[in-house]
Amino acid sequence: MVKGFYHSKLTFGTMDGPGIRYVLFLAGCRMGCAFCHNPDTWAQGQQLITAEEVLQEAEDYRQFYDSSGGGITVSGGEPLLQPEFVAELLAKAKARGWHTVIDTCGLAGKEAVMQVLPYVDRVLFSLKGSTEGSYHDLTKAKRKDILANLRLIAARKPVTLRYVLIPGYTDGKDSLAALIGIVHALPQTVEVEVLPYHTMGIVKWDELGWDYTLRDVPEPSKGEVDSFRQSLRQAGIRLAATEN
Numbered sequence: 029m030v031k032g033f034y035h036s037k038l039t040f041g042t043m044d045g046p047g048i049r050y051v052l053f054l055a056g057c058r059m060g061c062a063f064c065h066n067p068d069t070w071a072q073g074q075q076l077i078t079a080e081e082v083l084q085e086a087e088d089y090r091q092f093y094d095s096s097g098g099g100i101t102v103s104g105g106e107p108l109l110q111p112e113f114v115a116e117l118l119a120k121a122k123a124r125g126w127h128t129v130i131d132t133c134g135l136a137g138k139e140a141v142m143q144v145l146p147y148v149d150r151v152l153f154s155l156k157g158s159t160e161g162s163y164h165d166l167t168k169a170k171r172k173d174i175l176a177n178l179r180l181i182a183a184r185k186p187v188t189l190r191y192v193l194i195p196g197y198t199d200g201k202d203s204l205a206a207l208i209g210i211v212h213a214l215p216q217t218v219e220v221e222v223l224p225y226h227t228m229g230i231v232k233w234d235e236l237g238w239d240y241t242l243r244d245v246p247e248p249s250k251g252e253v254d255s256f257r258q259s260l261r262q263a264g265i266r267l268a269a270t271e272n
């Protein structure tokens with residue numbers, strides 16, 4: 029039995045997929061997002077858990093998950109860095125009738141994606157920008173690698189595309205046009221969720237003694253977020269239910 033390195037667990041999650049969910053945050057991420065609000069999940073750490081332990085705990089609250097249309101979400105960190113564990117966990121979850129979601133940034137090998145995908149009902153795909161420049165400035169990944177995995181996933185599973193609106197980085201006209209282009213080029217319709225950038229993670233960077241390079245970047249106003257969402261709607265893009 030494969031064990032998974034994990035950071036934390038949430039028994040009543042409402043932000044990571046439909047309904048009320050059991051959310052397992054795995055440890056380990058190589059994306060290096062400059063705006064990450066959970067930098068303490070980057071290292072793999074020491075905490076280990078088995079699929080059976082996760083499912084046993086989730087079963088205790090199952091009536092809440094089922095009655096709300098929820099289920100189990102594996103988030104991170106980056107879940108696709110531990111494909112053996114996630115595939116085993118979600119295969120067992122599917123066999124017991126759970127609705128399953130993964131929350132990924134898409135930085136993983138094609139093999140890892142294909143290993144996990146058969147057991148996933150929906151993918152929350154966090155796009156860290158839409159232009160090559162934003163990926164260069166904000167992450168350690170290349171846009172082309174991320175988009176290749178996004179296309180792979182969107183051809184096979186329902187996707188919610190999560191996009192963080194960061195003033196000066198991902199909110200410009202070039203970013204908007206690139207995002208619209210990405211969405212329209214996907215093999216199936218996806219829904220988009222626009223998440224306003226926030227500064228709540230800075231305290232964790234300070235605790236780790238790391239330099240937070242976006243310290244002077246303001247959070248977007250409600251008007252700016254609404255306007256970006258409206259532009260997506262006008263381009264014929266479906267926003268996630270949380271946006272309407």
Ligand code: SF4
Nearest residue numbers: 057059060061064133
């Ligand atoms: S992918 Fe998620 S966990 Fe990893 S650095 Fe980016 S925001 Fe943080």
